[in-house]
Amino acid sequence: MGDMGRKRKDLIDKSTTLMFKIDNRTIFSLCDKYGIEYNKDLELIETDTISALIVELEKVIREILKK
Numbered sequence: 001m002g003d004m005g006r007k008r009k010d011l012i013d014k015s016t017t018l019m020f021k022i023d024n025r026t027i028f029s030l031c032d033k034y035g036i037e038y039n040k041d042l043e044l045i046e047t048d049t050i051s052a053l054i055v056e057l058e059k060v061i062r063e064i065l066k067k
Contacts, residue, residue, distance in 0.1 A: 027053065 034056040
């Protein structure tokens, strides 16, 4: 920390956004698997659908780390 400002968090205590590209066919399959509603007829996947899918994927990753 410098002379002014707040103490910065250690990197381990922060979050990082990971982005990866995934095809919609796979997204729809994942939604089916986790019971997430979606509409294939829209131009874009709804934000609520993506958010629900992210929650489920985070759960899967946490389970992998427990092993």
